[in-house]
Amino acid sequence: MLTIIENELIKVKIASQGAEMTSLELKEDNQEYLWKADPRYWGRHAPVLFPIVGKVKNDQYKVDGEVFKLTQHGFARDNEFELVEQEEQRVVYRLTSSEELLNKYPYQFELEIEYKLVANRVEVTYNVKNKDQKTIYFSIGAHPAFNWPLEEGETKEDYYLDFEENEKLRASLLDEGLLSDTTIEFLANNNSKPLAEELFRNDALILKDLKSKSVSLKSKSSDREVKVEFAGFPYMGIWSPPAGAPFICIEPWYGVADDKNSDGNFKTKEGIEVLQPEAEFSCTYSISIK
Template structure:
């Protein structure tokens, strides 16, 4: 099943499976979200919960009991319930279940709230701890922006001038090796060589927005004020770029396995709520 919201400028379509955004079109019918061709990558904009990235040995411990979670968690693969809808806003909900409790022993509700406002789509993630213990979690976004034409015609413009230090992945885990992403006036021309070692992982950034330029002109802006970390990723010859606001990231080799002690993890007390949002603006 799918649900579409719209205003006079944009429409956005969301699958109930994973509450995954799969389309943003303007009123000229131009598509801005990657089509999901499985020859490159079969998703569009999955939610990453209750972890972001990869756990060491795909496992973690709570009170000395071992659990297993796949890369980026399980929410993206589960069916969400549509709980509210208006013309330009929709709310999806995922509740913990017998299935999720075997992988993640916490009672929760995860809401994804999509709102259109003029030429922007805001995605809000709301996490509710419905249990009686403090809940550790991470959450992140993974929207793939379609880049029609020549990949080399695009560039990334960061909001601020800063040293763009990113971490190198090794076997899907964050290594101690870092590099500085070279810029000219905050701009990084896109080329596939940048991603030869997988995603660029920025643990912290001063920039809270990033603009994709096409032929040096603004194309799409992603603003992520609530998210301290960012991933940027594509695949060889794929006509998309993923701009991924994160609260959390992959383990390192030194990780103890205790989820409460995981670098970048958030904790939410019983009966408390957490929310974070980011926006995609069509320029």
């Protein structure tokens, strides 16, 4: 089921399947900013990643010696969420643990996702509640895909990423979906990264320890812009499929894929979040368009 929220500037559509945003439109000229999920390239728009980000080694992990199987990015994106609150410019969706999910993830939880419009910005809040009697462990992240280029007649090479701060960053590379030991220079004490397909020939680029709290997708040949604000998120993925796909993902994460040497212990996994019984975890990122 699709739900629409809108204000005088933007209109957003969200699917109950995965609580996934499927459209982000500037009403002034009906410009669509979110990728249309063409399955020839990638059949998703902006999935929610939970309770893992990326892959776990061999698609399995261990909790107290017991082995559980979980595919890339977890199960939230493929499950039906309940629409629990709805206003003209705000909605809240909820996913709760079930017998089926306990076979994949041995923790009782409640995940709520709020979409709220503020002017030309959509704010997305993830709230995880520990409904178990024991400590729970999880990762969570966003995976929004934006049209690249945004305007007809532009090329991908017209675009660049504009970070809030000057950054000295190396990007970690993936090897068959797992973190490798290989890094490449991403920014050398500057804030602007030119974009080209060649950048993604080895899959996603993984960034951490950013000083910036926002990054913008900008064009040298138009005023179109997508700004992603991610204060507090310790990791970021930048991804576009290598086969000429006309979109780019800017992904704030609390968590990251396993590395090739992972022992599979979920509780000590890099980037894992720890939540005590009855406690809550909350984080917010936002997307502004113009």
